[in-house]
Amino acid sequence: MRPTPRKALAAGALALAALAAVSLPAAPPAAAAPDGAAPAGAFADGAASAAAVCTPAQAVVNGGFESGASSWTQSSTSVITSRTGQTAHGGTAFAWLGGVGSTHTDTLAQSVVIPSGCASATLTFWLHVDTTETTSSTAYDKLTAKIGTTTLATYSNLDKNTGYVQKSFDVSAFAGQTVSLSFTGTEDSSLRSSFVLDDIALATSGDTTPPADSVRTPAAPSYTVSLTSDAAGTVWTGHESATFTNASATALTDVYLRLWDNYHGTCAAMPITVGNVTGGTAGALSVGCTALQISLAAPLAQGQSATIGFDLGITVPSGADRFGHDGAFSFIGNALPVLAVKDGAGWHLDPYTNNGESFYSLAADFRVTLDHPTTLLVPASGTSVDTAGSSGRTITTATASRVRDFAWAAGPFSKISGTSAAGTPINVYSVSGISSANAQSMLTTAKTAVDAHSSRFGAYPYGELDAVIDNSFWFGGMEYPGFVLDLVSTTALTHEIGHQWWYGIVGDDEYTSPWLDESFTDYATDLALGKTGSGCWSSVSWASSAEKITNSMAYWDAHSSRYSTVVYGYGKCALHDLRRLVGDTAMATLLKGYAASHWYGVSTTAEFKAAAQAATTTDLTSFWTTHRIDG
Numbered sequence: 001m002r003p004t005p006r007k008a009l010a011a012g013a014l015a016l017a018a019l020a021a022v023s024l025p026a027a028p029p030a031a032a033a034p035d036g037a038a039p040a041g042a043f044a045d046g047a048a049s050a051a052a053v054c055t056p057a058q059a060v061v062n063g064g065f066e067s068g069a070s071s072w073t074q075s076s077t078s079v080i081t082s083r084t085g086q087t088a089h090g091g092t093a094f095a096w097l098g099g100v101g102s103t104h105t106d107t108l109a110q111s112v113v114i115p116s117g118c119a120s121a122t123l124t125f126w127l128h129v130d131t132t133e134t135t136s137s138t139a140y141d142k143l144t145a146k147i148g149t150t151t152l153a154t155y156s157n158l159d160k161n162t163g164y165v166q167k168s169f170d171v172s173a174f175a176g177q178t179v180s181l182s183f184t185g186t187e188d189s190s191l192r193s194s195f196v197l198d199d200i201a202l203a204t205s206g207d208t209t210p211p212a213d214s215v216r217t218p219a220a221p222s223y224t225v226s227l228t229s230d231a232a233g234t235v236w237t238g239h240e241s242a243t244f245t246n247a248s249a250t251a252l253t254d255v256y257l258r259l260w261d262n263y264h265g266t267c268a269a270m271p272i273t274v275g276n277v278t279g280g281t282a283g284a285l286s287v288g289c290t291a292l293q294i295s296l297a298a299p300l301a302q303g304q305s306a307t308i309g310f311d312l313g314i315t316v317p318s319g320a321d322r323f324g325h326d327g328a329f330s331f332i333g334n335a336l337p338v339l340a341v342k343d344g345a346g347w348h349l350d351p352y353t354n355n356g357e358s359f360y361s362l363a364a365d366f367r368v369t370l371d372h373p374t375t376l377l378v379p380a381s382g383t384s385v386d387t388a389g390s391s392g393r394t395i396t397t398a399t400a401s402r403v404r405d406f407a408w409a410a411g412p413f414s415k416i417s418g419t420s421a422a423g424t425p426i427n428v429y430s431v432s433g434i435s436s437a438n439a440q441s442m443l444t445t446a447k448t449a450v451d452a453h454s455s456r457f458g459a460y461p462y463g464e465l466d467a468v469i470d471n472s473f474w475f476g477g478m479e480y481p482g483f484v485l486d487l488v489s490t491t492a493l494t495h496e497i498g499h500q501w502w503y504g505i506v507g508d509d510e511y512t513s514p515w516l517d518e519s520f521t522d523y524a525t526d527l528a529l530g531k532t533g534s535g536c537w538s539s540v541s542w543a544s545s546a547e548k549i550t551n552s553m554a555y556w557d558a559h560s561s562r563y564s565t566v567v568y569g570y571g572k573c574a575l576h577d578l579r580r581l582v583g584d585t586a587m588a589t590l591l592k593g594y595a596a597s598h599w600y601g602v603s604t605t606a607e608f609k610a611a612a613q614a615a616t617t618t619d620l621t622s623f624w625t626t627h628r629i630d631g
């Protein structure tokens with residue numbers, strides 16, 4: 001989350017004064033609530049041991065065409081060639097689509113197996129385009145690159161270039177699938193364009209299996225949700241089920257559902273209602289009706305799985321909020337009940353905080369079906385497919401893997417789309433009142449941000465990314481997996497996209513250790529925006545001896561005016577200082593390795609400190625003390 005520039009004005013101004021040398025864009029959020037703040041050490045053991053194996057592999061066979069047509073299907077024997085007129089990027093052969101100058105289609109395809117269990121799968125190829133077309137505005141001749149039925153990119157005579165350029169696409173969403181990689185070149189009736197491809201590769205790397213974790217349970221949840229909305233998209237009813245496994249050596253006798261958005265109502269009029277529980281028996285609501293205990297039908301031994309199901313009702317209140325509707329536009333964050341986490345410290349049933357986040361959950365798979373009026377667009381976490389429903393209605397089916405939550409919006413949005421240079425599809429949904437120039441600017445920002453963070457911390461693994469823009473939010477922005485809410489703000493949007501790694505991919509107990517997501521995300525934001533935090537620590541001024549960067553939301557809810565300054569401002573400055581101490585290269589290697597070792601898992605302050613110490617020969621003991629990083 002990021003506090004609104006408006007709301008954060010006071011805190012932001014203070015932070016600016018205190019951190020004169022730090023460029024502090026839109027300020028961070030305001031405050032948060034406490035909880036039993038489990039000591040990090042309590043669950044440090046057993047956390048993140050060795051992860052499962054992803055064997056890096058290259059899935060395209062004969063991608064350089066040096067073995068002729070082997071493994072490829074081509075529309076004619078003239079596509080894969082080494083004849084004169086074009087040159088290879090490497091070797092002597094290449095694929096030449098088009099170049100005829102009359103109405104014509106060439107195709108080239110190969111079936112590829114993209115292995116599962118890897119964090120990233122990246123398709124790359126080298127492309128040269130030349131043409132005798134003279135237009136600078138019309139795409140007469142085209143080349144389309146697809147994987148399965150998904151179009152990755154379309155090029156045309158307007159993309160003519162000298163020599164080859166490499167194109168790169170994140171195709172990790174297709175992990176575990178056998179799909180057709182295909183290229184189709186079309187020319188119109190006159191003037192030729194040549195699309196020349198070479199050195200096509202699809203490389204996988206990184207592990208997608210969460211680190212072995214016998215401490216946190218219930219593990220590996222899989223949620224199946226089916227909801228139908230009213231005409232306005234503010235009332236949703238249906239069913240949810242959750243299948244999970246007990247990872248702990250201790251038998252699991254009950255689970256807790258978090259009904260977070262009941263914070264936005266009262267126990268007498270709950271926005272989130274659960275009924276007709278199957279697979280267990282519903283117990284009492286607690287923590288302000290945001291937690292529901294469910295006793296399982298039978299104790300679950302280590303490694304055993306169970307499923308609970310329940311009817312679900314969601315009523316979105318009025319308000320431009322992370323759960324609220326701003327006129328016709330509904331924002332539906334934290335509305336789907338998710339399983340609370342039990343670890344060495346017991347169940348984590350922390351209170352909701354409006355100052356930040358309490359949302360601690362394990363990576364899960366979601367399949368969510370949303371039946372809504374066709375007049376409403378429904379951006380959502382994961383990858384969506386729309387099909388026709390009953391008269392005037394559309395069914396959006398969204399699937400998301402290895403995510404900690406699922407959020408969506410509904411409304412008559414304006415939508416624009418694009419693809420980042422590295423291949424992540426981006427959709428920007430704007431409420432009425434957002435200018436097309438601002439929407440375009442946010443699209444550009446999102447493309448740049450997702451690639452910047454990917455290059456530093458590992459490829460963005462969640463397929464498409466949706467940004468929902470409304471300048472009426474009381475905060476700067478709010479993160480959900482593959483889905484962010486934002487003001488028109490370059491800094492806030494870059495920040496929320498950074499959360500895809502820090503909270504999303506690398507999880508943490510947001511209530512106990514908010515700095516692990518907010519400080520790291522603001523540091524990532526600085527890096528993406530070219531800000532160095534030069535000299536920032538010299539202006540740090542602590543409010544008390546109890547104030548620490550690593551304090552829990554329990555502390556910050558009691559000291560809300562200091563949350564943004566310390567956790568965002570001092571926190572990111574501490575990471576800049578750590579970078580200056582260990583060196584830029586060691587810091588970059590540290591963060592990339594730290595992300596990889598916790599990919600889809602959960603980290604703790606103690607684990608970060610250990611990783612940092614392992615990255616340098618400098619004793620960091622005094623650094624942690626000086627920067628008040630405890631744990």
Ligand SMILES: [Zn+2]
Binds near residue numbers: 001495496499
């Ligand atoms: Zn944030």
